[in-house]
Amino acid sequence: MSAVVDADAVTLARRAAEEVTDPEMPMLTLADLGVLRDVALEGATVVLTVTPTYSGCPALATMRDDLVHRLRERGFADVDVRVRLAPAWSSDWITERGRAALRAHGISPPGAAPATEGPTVLRLLPTRRQVACPRCGSGRTALTSEFGATACKAMYRCEECLEPFDHVKEI
């Protein structure tokens, strides 16, 4: 295979992989979530590299299946999905497009992730975040629980429009 054809193949593989969406937040692609770290060709094999969001994220299995399925659909018979553990996934990796998609679907995107170097501050009071209601835009929101329907989300409510909503946690 010539270098030009190879480059085309990688582009096509990347395009296909970047279409795959998160199984639990389908408005978001794995690329926009920051889980899809790399697309490369090793001989005839497409090598996809992913970094899990949380250690126990059960969606990782489905993500892998979906990636393999999509690539095969596009004619790539050999697909290898590999895990990259370091650096650990951070909510800072969610792209601007991803954040806009979350907001458009009623999920509040994360703020800046806390520093992990130096001492980890014990937070005895509910975490204070500048969270705007994704429905009405009000800043009068309150944390219901730091843990939500998936590992990556906290539960909030809006004190203006009174609707509950999810917030993707900073990590």
Add this chain to the structure above:
Amino acid sequence: MTDHTSAYDGLLGDDSAQWAFGQDFEDPLAGVDTTLAAGVDGAALAAYCLMLGDDALVHSHRLSQWASNAPDLEEDIALANIALDLLGQARLLLARAAAADPSVVPALPAGSPVPPEDALAFFRDDADFRNVRLVEGENGDFAVTTARLLLFSTHRLALLKRLRDSVDPVLAAIAAKGVKEVAYHRDHAARWCLTLARGTEESRRRMRAGLDVVWPLHHELFRTHPVEATAAEQGFGVDPAGLAADVDVLLEQVLSVGGLDRPTVPPTGPLGRGAGRDGRHTEALGRMLAEMQVVARAHPTGRW
């Protein structure tokens, strides 16, 4: 290959990546370089990973038993989330143990689709588990769980933060990820501890009683076991004795804000050798494992 347009097509196929033991993603370390660093003994690394992995696994299972029994729905979800994080950490740690020294993995019938980390979780007896006794106790009152989660996550966070410098890159990566998760667990436990301590007379009494139940067991976390001494010597692990001061500062902070006296109950039973790290457990672990392992053991070659 599974047709993702129909939910039923995947159920009966011969795709080995289906369902059983949650093994869709066959290897949680797929593509990760598990070569041992210079000066690291595979058997020693595996023994150390089993200790940390078993702590996380057993604590995870106890927390998951709260699902549908917690004080409110939000707490059901919170404890299940924390359990899930710990289960994920346990899976990676047990997989690391199996990769470092395959001889630790129990033998299963030929053709069994059970991956190594699941074989370690479901096919070892209680005497083979290396967790501290702190994490295995029955749940009992919610305040006991709160106290246990506070002691465990405070210790764990201090441990994982240092483990990020492990000479084993896999262990370092698992730790770096875990730090972010366990910070949330510790906050959660500390807040509940204060809520109960500063709530009603009854909630305060229960919080005190909860601390008294788990306090005597948490000393085991700080006794250096020979496996941990070797781990620290070879640079892939942490000597837990060095964590005690950091952990104490944090616990003191929570106790003083909550107006709680430091429990004075003396340590229970043997510490270090001859305790949980050597497979000497309380009866509670055997009962827990019997329930946790029964389905996997009944169908060692099962495909679901």
